[in-house]
Amino acid sequence: MAYQVLYRTYRPAKFAEVVGQDYIVKTLVNAIKNNKIAHAYLFAGPRGTGKTSVAKLFAKAINCQDFKDEACDSCANCKAYLEGTHPDIIELDAASNNGVDDIREIIEQVPYAPLLGKYKVYIIDEVHMLTTPAFNALLKTLEEPPAHVIFILATTDPQKVIPTVLSRCQRYNFSKISIYEIKKRTMEILKKEGIPFDEKAVEELSRMAEGGMRDALSLLEQCLSYNPNELKLEDVEHIFGLTSVAEEVELYNGVHSKKISEVVEKIRTMYAAGSDTKRLAIDLLEIVKDALIYSDQGKERLLNRITPLEAQGILNRVSRKTLFNDAAELENLISRERQSQNFLVYLELCLIKMAGDFEKESVQPIAKTAEIKEEEVEEEAPVEVKEEDFDPKISIVEPDREFLLSILLDANKDLKISDQIIYNKLDLYAYDPEKRKFYQLLVGTELFASNKDAIIVCGSKSQADNINTRSMNEELYRFINKEFGIDKMVYAIDQVGKSELINMYKRTPADQRNRPVFVEKYKIEEKKEPTPEEKLRDLFGDVVKVEE
Ligand SMILES: [Zn+2]
Numbered sequence: 001m002a003y004q005v006l007y008r009t010y011r012p013a014k015f016a017e018v019v020g021q022d023y024i025v026k027t028l029v030n031a032i033k034n035n036k037i038a039h040a041y042l043f044a045g046p047r048g049t050g051k052t053s054v055a056k057l058f059a060k061a062i063n064c065q066d067f068k069d070e071a072c073d074s075c076a077n078c079k080a081y082l083e084g085t086h087p088d089i090i091e092l093d094a095a096s097n098n099g100v101d102d103i104r105e106i107i108e109q110v111p112y113a114p115l116l117g118k119y120k121v122y123i124i125d126e127v128h129m130l131t132t133p134a135f136n137a138l139l140k141t142l143e144e145p146p147a148h149v150i151f152i153l154a155t156t157d158p159q160k161v162i163p164t165v166l167s168r169c170q171r172y173n174f175s176k177i178s179i180y181e182i183k184k185r186t187m188e189i190l191k192k193e194g195i196p197f198d199e200k201a202v203e204e205l206s207r208m209a210e211g212g213m214r215d216a217l218s219l220l221e222q223c224l225s226y227n228p229n230e231l232k233l234e235d236v237e238h239i240f241g242l243t244s245v246a247e248e249v250e251l252y253n254g255v256h257s258k259k260i261s262e263v264v265e266k267i268r269t270m271y272a273a274g275s276d277t278k279r280l281a282i283d284l285l286e287i288v289k290d291a292l293i294y295s296d297q298g299k300e301r302l303l304n305r306i307t308p309l310e311a312q313g314i315l316n317r318v319s320r321k322t323l324f325n326d327a328a329e330l331e332n333l334i335s336r337e338r339q340s341q342n343f344l345v346y347l348e349l350c351l352i353k354m355a356g357d358f359e360k361e362s363v364q365p366i367a368k369t370a371e372i373k374e375e376e377v378e379e380e381a382p383v384e385v386k387e388e389d390f391d392p393k394i395s396i397v398e399p400d401r402e403f404l405l406s407i408l409l410d411a412n413k414d415l416k417i418s419d420q421i422i423y424n425k426l427d428l429y430a431y432d433p434e435k436r437k438f439y440q441l442l443v444g445t446e447l448f449a450s451n452k453d454a455i456i457v458c459g460s461k462s463q464a465d466n467i468n469t470r471s472m473n474e475e476l477y478r479f480i481n482k483e484f485g486i487d488k489m490v491y492a493i494d495q496v497g498k499s500e501l502i503n504m505y506k507r508t509p510a511d512q513r514n515r516p517v518f519v520e521k522y523k524i525e526e527k528k529e530p531t532p533e534e535k536l537r538d539l540f541g542d543v544v545k546v547e548e
Pocket of ligand 1: 079
């Protein structure tokens, strides 16, 4: 089966490749280094979280003759392990060999010294499947294990392991792997396989895997057998019959744009198409929770369901107070689900209530500005200057090539890396009504060079012209100054300009490089714009304080 190919190929071959169990790996590595190895381990946790993989890596590592953080992979023990012929590493799958005879057979060998390594390691997978007599037989050995024997018992169901066995094991609880970690690893694998992918599709698969790396890869295989050339979001949604996160976010934003009839219509369409309304309610709750978490620290890795861009889009529309309120409404709805004969009715009612609360809030005169309807966002004039309506009177900041060259000659990589933050954070401004123009101005351009006073970005001809338009250029200067503390002029060039500059750079003798350049900057006005916190306080008064 294809799925086993991916799963086997990418099974961790080193401790460093184990996903999401850092604490356990670190503890085990330290135990080996300090020579404090226990005689029995219990690895408990949900399926696909790496129990068997870690057990195998541990078995290899403790027999390695040259262990340093990782097994050496070249000593006789490592080689035998890699070939699958190590005589002292014995695996038993208790799911299929669970009788007392199966256990007796391996236990009979326990007293004999290892043949090749330092330890005999017995890995018993799905140990909870053993019959009671089998457990009892195992227990006798666990009570008085010879010094050269180590048992690693793995189970998804530790409650079913008899307490006398549990009490003799050092226990490690493998936790579900976060969506963030699964997504990261899955993308690495797709890159190695050379398969183009839609990041959103990977995210959806990672979410469906519910904490299991193996499940994620099995879902991935399913998609790749449908379309081996590419992983696309619509394929994932189609194969697994999902309501897309994008649709759910749109639905949630719809509620807060007072598009209630549209929202209700949409839910009924989803319902008619077989969507699970309870699942939808839980998804909406997760979206609200994600937005709340993101509003606090803006950490991407804490997000479960939505992207930073989507979170920011919600936060631009909805206050924290409303989010808390929505969470309570949804929670209440979900907890009553069992008693509800017709859940759809309650779901609709809940969303109408959520929309109503927003209305109350927007009655406050200033709050109007916080309410951004989609149309308004669309209308928020893009700063594009089209060729045909280009006004020659618009002043253009077009520094000559010699000047740009002198900046390039003075540029360095560290500055460029630290200025890259502008691009890393750019998405956050896509839905911000006031700063969206900077997003539009820069999106699709790239950072070409940075010195201490200036940045050169490269984009299409029209993008470069837009950025070099004097008024925009000045606004952009203030924007990066205020948002990122970067006090630099921004000059834009197009692809032609870029290759010209590169050629000029190459022709410049080395001793003429790194000369100081004088860059004249715009003046920073004294008047400061209010910070986001101040703005929130303006809009909602003490509410914000209460929640923080
Ligand atoms: Zn080795």
